[in-house]
Amino acid sequence: MEMPIPNADILAKKSRLVERLLQVLPNEAVIHSENETKVYECDGLTAYRCPPLCAVLPASTEEVAAVLKICHEMNVPVVPRGSGTSLAGGALPTADSVILGVARMSEVLETDYENRFVRVQTGRTNLSVTGAVEEDGFFYAPDPSSQLACAIAGNIAMNSGGAHCLKYGVTTNNLMGVRMVMMDGSVVDIGGAHLDASGLDLLGVICGSEGQLGVVTEATLRILHKPEGARPVLMGFDSNEVAGACVSDIIKAGVLPVAIEFMDRPVIEATEAFAGAGYPDCEALLIVEVEGSDQEIDDQLDLICSIAERHNPVELRQSKSADESARIWLGRKSAFGAMGQINDYMCLDGTIPVSELPHVLRRIGELSDQYGLKVGNVFHAGDGNMHPLILFDANKEGDLELCEAMGADILRLCVEVGGCLTGEHGVGVEKRDLMFDQFTATDLEAQMVVKDVFDPKWLLNPSKVFPLSASEERMAS
């Protein structure tokens, strides 16, 4: 993957930059020695690494504003960073950039059950937002699988999803307001505790803009009361087609489960060997979870099972207790770890129309044969968000490149059948150069003019989202 050559002028003014940053931040919040900046050389996409010029850890919106103002004046690029869990390289530094980490800003600023929101600093982790309200029965719905570690700042940047978004939506559907620092240091409040902010929907375009429009320091998030309970049913089928048809029939019957997870044979076998969850020996497995009171859950699961019966399942296991639920989820929750036991893997994130599922899985199988790399599929089946896991050997010469080429082919396939490159991980650097497969030059230009408005110098999170060939002119000027 290509990154622009670091700007020599910027590298040359490092000492002046550090000096100025130290005027607005305490010593321990400015990290500039080479052995310490290394900590920030990569995020969750560890294949790419590059230590930044320096890293800063401001503790308030005012400090963020002071840092951005300095960088704006000195024309130094800034890479915002939540917890650094991005799988797409969204927080990958360049050698001539300042990493701006929000980790020290993790306070809950306001909790309001009557109006059902919390206002938090964005360095707070996703799970600890729920942690702050769960004693009172509430939760924050978006639940990316990295929720223990990932920060709300990153969730907003990437518009993160999760397993339960079929019912509750993704970050953008649960974000009510932000306080954001613009690249020039000015601070803007958008939305708040009321619904549907006035004017153009800036909140909607900021969410998912991968940290390229501003640094969000505070967020107002919708909270909900927890459901009375939740339980899954596990079903096994002897073909991917039949499992796909069953998903479609469940949805058509008017049930809206909170989650419909799909696993194919390679993943079922891997998780059985790893976790021994007792999954059936079959081609495709679904876990469908519903919520409500005990009786409501039973009624919905009975209906779902009656639909599944019509598709001759090889197994149908309806959970009756928390224990049984845990066993059903055990394999799914250990799927990534199980695949990791076999080899290194790359996790893709394309979305497809649900009706294309059998065709896409068949084509992925063919690509797997063609490239000689094994693939397992874990899948949010209700919304079409795929997670093909391509196995490769990082120590084998050329294997990573082979894997990336195959990944790109799978993502192009997703676009070809009417889907998209990324459903919840973001474009980052990883899928940047595939954007022309999904968008025309004019489609991308329409997105880039938005950045022109928010960040005219193109200093925020450079060389991400847009293909270098599309953005280089703006970066140069």
Place this chain on the structure above:
Amino acid sequence: MLIPTDEKELADAISSAKGPLSIRGGNTRGFAADGTPLATTGLSGISLYEPGALTLVAAAGTPIDDIQDALAAEGQRLPFEPIDHRPILNSQGTPTIGGVVAANVSGPRRIQAGACRDSLIGVRFVDGQGTIIKNGGRVMKNVTGYDLVKLMAGSYGTLGVISEVAFKVLPAASSAACVLIEGLTDANAIKAMSRALGSPFDVSGAAHVPVGLDGTPVTMIRLEGFEKSVQYRANELKNILDEFGDINIELDPANVAKGWAWVRDATPFVGTNGDIWRISVKPSDAPELVAKIAPQSHLYDWGGGLIWVEVASGTDVRAAMRNIQGHTTRIRGDGHAPKFHPEAPLLAKINRELRQKFDPRGILNPSLMG
């Protein structure tokens, strides 16, 4: 009036325009700006509907009724329950799906299922230069590039003329109930609705009518889903709301539907003469704000987060909004105050610059939004 019949004609109409264009669908919502009328009604039809994938794609000028009929035939619906503005505005014409999107029109279910923009997953539009642009797509999880889909929703035609929209739809509920509490003050009604909305019982509508059909206040809380579940939750709600007053449960589906259509379309203001404003605030701020405005009549939806008020012609309710976070839109009436809430200076600048980028000649519904 310009009525292009396909996207290419729409693009040509815009690129060759010599002056301001007044963009509209069926022109039923009272937002037409000055200029040569350009209607999207010639772009019509559902191009894709997959009930098993909960997705629908339609041309912008498709009548909203056609969409709702097609969905109903498969037991599905648009989640956000768009209002029909014709009764309160006394407007004619056929509302279109593009108009719903351009005005981000959302009804009572907004508190549970989100606004129009939350269900919108893809758009095609033509910008002020005549360039055709697409964003989003037909899949419900998509973070590929910037989300211009949301930016277009509620942009009232000022960034581009929408030619096609794609939605995530939802199963329609097979059953519904309405928990009714009589006689509450505004403040207590907000408290009761907050308690219901903060419960695990998945409330899909919470409105308070200060003057009900028989003259007494009534608070309405809607539950939807499978029949047994709706009944169970209605009884549970009755228990947790017991202290607020006399509670009845309406289980007749026709009555429940009628009651919520009445709220959705702001029916108390049909045929009256005052100006109508729509105010979005934090629910707990609502009663005090209403007391300050002292409207001729009012109605709370969204658990108190949405207030409809009717005031004497020419009154600017924004004076009462000082120190209260939120915003107001004038839905009916002329007056001197702008229709849309004035933005804070920096936000106004961003809004203005975005409009300049998408419509450098300033010909799309000029000055409508500021």
